[in-house]
Amino acid sequence: MMNIDxxxxxxxxxxxxxxxxxxxxxxxxxxxxxxxxxxGEAGVGKTEIAKxxxxxVGTNLIRLQCYEGLDAATAIYEWNYQKQLLYxxxxxREESSAKAVEQHIFTDDFLLERPLLQAxxxxxxxxxxxxxxxxxxEEFEAYLLEILSDFQITVPELGTIEAKSVPHVILTSNxxxxxxxxxxxxxxxxxxxxxxxxRELEIILSRVPAIERDLAEQIxxxxxxxxxxxxxKNPGVAETLDWAAALLGxxxxxxxxxxxxxxxxxxCLLKTETDLKSITPDVASRLIGKAA
Amino acid sequence: MEPIGHDLHEKNILQHHPxxxxxxxFIDHLRMNEFVLGPAETETxxxxxxxxxxxxxxxxxxxxxLLTGRPEEWRQFDDLFEAYWQAAGKARPxxxxxxxxxxxxxxxxxxxxxxxxxAQAPEGGNAPQIEAPGEGDVQGDASGRLIATERTxxxxxxxxQYVDVDEIRAAEKLAYQLASAMRYRLSxxxxxxxxxxxxxxxxxxxxxxxxxGEPLKLSHRARPDRPVRLVVFLDVSGSxxxxxxxxLQFVKGLVCxxxxxxxxxxxxxxxxxxxxxxxxxxxxxxxxxxxxADGFGGGTKLGESLAQFNAQYAKRSxxxxxxxxxLSDGYDTGSADLLATQxxxxxxxxxxLIWLNPLLGWKTYEPVTDAMxxxxxxxxxxxxxxxxxxxxxIEPEIAAL
Numbered sequence: 001m002m003n004i005d006x007x008x009x010x011x012x013x014x015x016x017x018x019x020x021x022x023x024x025x026x027x028x029x030x031x032x033x034x035x036x037x038x039x040g041e042a043g044v045g046k047t048e049i050a051k052x053x054x055x056x057v058g059t060n061l062i063r064l065q066c067y068e069g070l071d072a073a074t075a076i077y078e079w080n081y082q083k084q085l086l087y088x089x090x091x092x093r094e095e096s097s098a099k100a101v102e103q104h105i106f107t108d109d110f111l112l113e114r115p116l117l118q119a120x121x122x123x124x125x126x127x128x129x130x131x132x133x134x135x136x137x138e139e140f141e142a143y144l145l146e147i148l149s150d151f152q153i154t155v156p157e158l159g160t161i162e163a164k165s166v167p168h169v170i171l172t173s174n175x176x177x178x179x180x181x182x183x184x185x186x187x188x189x190x191x192x193x194x195x196x197x198x199r200e201l202e203i204i205l206s207r208v209p210a211i212e213r214d215l216a217e218q219i220x221x222x223x224x225x226x227x228x229x230x231x232x233k234n235p236g237v238a239e240t241l242d243w244a245a246a247l248l249g250x251x252x253x254x255x256x257x258x259x260x261x262x263x264x265x266x267x268c269l270l271k272t273e274t275d276l277k278s279i280t281p282d283v284a285s286r287l288i289g290k291a292a
Numbered sequence: 293m294e295p296i297g298h299d300l301h302e303k304n305i306l307q308h309h310p311x312x313x314x315x316x317x318f319i320d321h322l323r324m325n326e327f328v329l330g331p332a333e334t335e336t337x338x339x340x341x342x343x344x345x346x347x348x349x350x351x352x353x354x355x356x357x358l359l360t361g362r363p364e365e366w367r368q369f370d371d372l373f374e375a376y377w378q379a380a381g382k383a384r385p386x387x388x389x390x391x392x393x394x395x396x397x398x399x400x401x402x403x404x405x406x407x408x409x410x411a412q413a414p415e416g417g418n419a420p421q422i423e424a425p426g427e428g429d430v431q432g433d434a435s436g437r438l439i440a441t442e443r444t445x446x447x448x449x450x451x452x453q454y455v456d457v458d459e460i461r462a463a464e465k466l467a468y469q470l471a472s473a474m475r476y477r478l479s480x481x482x483x484x485x486x487x488x489x490x491x492x493x494x495x496x497x498x499x500x501x502x503x504x505g506e507p508l509k510l511s512h513r514a515r516p517d518r519p520v521r522l523v524v525f526l527d528v529s530g531s532x533x534x535x536x537x538x539x540l541q542f543v544k545g546l547v548c549x550x551x552x553x554x555x556x557x558x559x560x561x562x563x564x565x566x567x568x569x570x571x572x573x574x575x576x577x578x579x580x581x582x583x584x585a586d587g588f589g590g591g592t593k594l595g596e597s598l599a600q601f602n603a604q605y606a607k608r609s610x611x612x613x614x615x616x617x618x619l620s621d622g623y624d625t626g627s628a629d630l631l632a633t634q635x636x637x638x639x640x641x642x643x644x645l646i647w648l649n650p651l652l653g654w655k656t657y658e659p660v661t662d663a664m665x666x667x668x669x670x671x672x673x674x675x676x677x678x679x680x681x682x683x684x685x686i687e688p689e690i691a692a693l
Contacts, residue, residue, distance in 0.1 A: 004350065024353035028340065039363055069483075081501035088504075175363070175608045181328055184361035191366035232637075 003027065007056065016045075016052035017195070017202045025190035026053060035148055035169035037133075037184065040192035043236015046172040049192075050129035053168065060122075062167070063129045064115035066136035072143065076153060077117045080110045106157040116144075120151055120163035128167040134177040145183055195237060197224045203237060208244045218255040219244050221291035226269065229279065229287075235269040243268040256292045259285065312338060319359075321376050326567065327365055333358065463538060467545025470687050480515065488514030520613050521552040523642070525601075527620030529559050529592035535650045535678070539619050540581050542683070544569045546617075554609045557584060558620070562597040564605065592623060594663060595630030602637050614642040619677065621651045624663035632666040639670050648677035648686075 007030075008023045018026070026049070029036040038046045054061035064075060084105045091101050113121065119128040133141065147153060151163035171187060173179060195203060201220040204211060219240065227234045235243075246265045255262060263284055270276045279287075319334045337358055341351040352373055360366045484492060495511035503509070524543050528536050547553040547569045557563045563584060571577035610616075616638060624631060639645060647667065651657045652675065659668070668674070673689060676682045 021353050021356065024350070025357040028354060028357050032336070032340070036357075037361075079502065085501070085504060178608065181361070185328065185330075187361075188357050189360050189362070189366065190357055191360075191363050 010056045011052050012206070014052040014055035015206050016048060017199055017206060018049075019195070019199060022049070022190055022192065025188060029170075029188050030057070030168060032188070033166055033168075035171060035187045037171045037173065037179075037187035037189050038192055039173050039175060039189070041194070041234060041236065042174055043234075043238050044192045044194055045237050046192055047129065047131060050127055050170040050172075053170065054127040057125070057127065057168065059124050059126045059168075061127045061129060062115050062119045062122075063131060065131045066133050066140070068135055068137060070136045070140055074114055075116050075140070076114050076147075077155060078112045078114065079106075079157075080112050084110050108158075111155070111158070116147060117153055117161070119167045120147075120153065120165075121161065122165055122167070125165040126167050128169045130169065130171045132174060133171045133183075134173040134175060134179060138180070141180055141183055145180075145186060148186060194227060194234065197221060200224065200237065200240060204240065204244050207241050208248060211244055211248050212253060215247065215253060215255070216244065218288075218291045219247070222255060222287055223269065225287050225290050226279070229283070231270070231275045231278070232272045233270075233275060235271075239269050239271075254292070255288045259288075262288070318376050322359060322372060325368065325372055327359065328361065329359060463541040464545035464548075466683055467542045468549045470546070470683070482513040483516045485512055485514035485516065488512035490514065518613055519550075519552050520615055521554075521609070521611055522546060522550050523554045523556070523609055523614060523616045525556050525558050525597070525616070525618045525620070527558050527592050527594070527618070529623070531592075531621055531623045532619075532650070535619075540578065543619075544577060544581075554605070556597075556601065556605075557581075558592060558594060558597040560591060560593045560596070560625075562600045591625030592620065593626035594618075594620060594624045595626040595628070595632075595634050598634035598638060599630065602634060606638065606641055610638075610641040612643060615644045615646060616642045617646045617648065619648050619650075621649055622659060622661050622664035622667070624661065626663075628662035628666035631663050632670070635667055635670040644672050645670055646673045646675075647671045648675055648683075650676070650678040652676035652678075654678075
């Protein structure tokens with residue numbers, strides 16, 4: 001059983017800086033063996049958590065990206081029809097009995113594993129990331145619930161496939177659709193917020209190791225204040241890292257240096273026209289003044 | 293309190309350990325605050341915090357992860373936790389220490405609600421009544437108008453008198469008719485549908501592979517009904533208070549008849565009331581709504597409220613088939629520019645905006661307030677809504693939208 005400090009340390013080694021709430025959530029998810037639902041704005045690092053967790057537990061990551069119209073064939077399994085047909089054609093010459101052929105073409109060799117089936121057939125518990133579950137249809141959500149509670153999948157031709165190992169399930173949602181209460185109840189829950197200044201500083205330092213500490217500190221302050229401005233789309237952690245890398249690439253060592261270049265690099269952080277317009281040079285210099 | 297050992301799985305611990313009783317109380321406390329939790333959660337909660345009973349913060353995080361399920365709950369949790377375990381919050385009288393907490397049925401509500409629910413009795417004691425005149429009238433430029441409205445009411449039948457059961461039922465029925473008039477809009481695109489009339493060629497061919505190229509299983513498709521999503525904003529400021537009760541009924545009718553509806557109360561800030569309104573117990577829902585509405589009675593800041601909506605809820609509750617309905621008299625104490633920019637942003641996400649203004653029914657009334665003038669360009673349908681008749685009249689027009 002891992003404790004929180006232990007987990008946080010190992011996440012740190014996987015270049016993920018987690019706060020107390022998140023580390024606790026991961027610890028509970030691992031220890032109780034329950035799925036963990038992560039919500040939060042885009043760009044706060046929800047998907048990254050799953051990747052980091054896979055590194056921590058030392059298993060592979062299986063990812064299922066949800067979208068509208070996602071169905072069982074793309075999420076669970078599908079028979080490889082082409083291969084089956086070719087096999088039937090080939091076996092016509094060998095004059096094997098129809099029964100033998102039939103028995104053979106409905107075996108594992110002809111089964112295409114999709115992420116969910118793949119996840120429960122691993123020898124060692126993998127991390128199963130079900131990304132943006134809110135984009136999938138409600139029917140799929142219901143189906144998913146069933147799999148998440150029993151961890152078994154029934155293939156009519158093969159029978160029921162039991163899980164060899166129970167995967168660590170992480171679900172993420174951006175809140176474009178209200179999820180069902182049933183799903184919420186089955187999962188542990190964590191709301192991932194934008195990081196505090198200290199945490200963001202740590203994140204920059206670990207992800208962009210070449211950066212100098214002073215600049216990283218300025219960046220973290222700047223972004224923190226920028227998020228307090230009235231923006232349509234708040235810059236996420238990924239944007240901060242982009243910006244840090246951009247500044248590093250342009251060899252800028254401090255935010256109070258070349259103002260025009262810095263102003264033009266703000267496109268790394270601001271992703272809509274209104275936002276770009278609302279952060280005028282005046283506002284930008286005020287924010288830089290605060291950060292420096 | 294002595295720490296609990298590892299014998300939590302034994303069932304009797306739930307009855308005998310002092311912590312267990314406290315935990316049951318805590319879960320109850322959360323349920324009072326709209327958390328959806330079952331007995332299984334209580335057991336897991338005890339199991340989870342049982343092990344290293346050391347740092348308080350640790351237990352809090354664990355319970356938070358376990359017991360919350362949505363962003364609002366996540367934000368609320370810390371306060372509730374402190375209120376219960378550290379008695380730092382506002383104490384609710386006695387109910388949490390009742391001996392037979394678990395025997396309490398859903399009907400027996402905490403004391404906090406008792407006095408308000410007694411409003412079912414005609415006198416109602418100190419229960420809030422929106423119709424009550426007096427405190428919290430509108431300040432500023434709107435107050436002059438309000439006096440004028442009161443004078444008018446003596447000669448006209450106006451909505452403010454509709455408070456009895458029959459009228460409320462009529463309002464609900466009307467809301468239902470309106471709702472069904474515009475509930476569905478046919479989609480242009482086709483989707484897989486077992487009873488569809490047209491053949492889905494791509495899928496049929498794909499499936500025919502399984503039978504060696506013979507299309508044995510046919511897939512069909514049809515144009516699906518796509519439910520229209522409705523978002524209602526009800527202005528409950530002082531100037532609207534004579535209509536609030538009726539409109540609350542109307543909103544309740546809309547939200548209950550509609551699968552995808554969202555309701556918000558607007559005064560100087562925004563409150564999401566969808567879940568309250570959905571409550572099956574009509575009296576309870578109305579009382580709670582009135583309570584929420586009662587705190588207001590002041591000015592309206594539509595612009596700021598909409599800004600809050602755009603920032604917090606818009607992404608989730610609006611889609612390309614949304615109809616936004618604003619029930620307000622347009623007496624706005626906030627800035628009109630802000631209202632205009634927020635409406636503009638709102639219109640980017642929602643294609644239709646309906647504004648129902650109760651004052652529009654009066655002959656002398658002209659929608660000339662700053663707010664109304666600023667909002668007009670963004671409104672698709674602007675109508676009066678001060679009598680049941682006028683509400684019924686807009687049905688065909690709404691259906692045509």
